[in-house]
Amino acid sequence: MGKWREKRKARKQRRKNHHEGYSLLDGILDILFWIPEILLVPFRILYWLFRGIGKWIENIFDIV
Secondary structure (H helix, E strand, C coil), X not given: CHHHHHHHHHHXXXXXXXXXXXCHHHHHHHHHXXXXXXXXXXXXXXXXXXXXXXXXXXXXXXXX
C-alpha cells in the first residue's frame, strides 16, 4: 500500500508542477472573446425589453 501511495503522490506532484498559470495570451484571447459580447448586450437588452412590453400590451388587448 505504501508504494501505491507514493506513486500516486509523485504523479500528483508532477501534474501540479507542470500546471502553467494564466498567460498573457490567455488574457488577450479572453478580451477578444468578450468584445463582441460587450457590444451586443445593449441591443439584446433593448430587444428583450421591447418584446416584453409588446407581449404585455398584447395581453391587455386580449383581456378587453
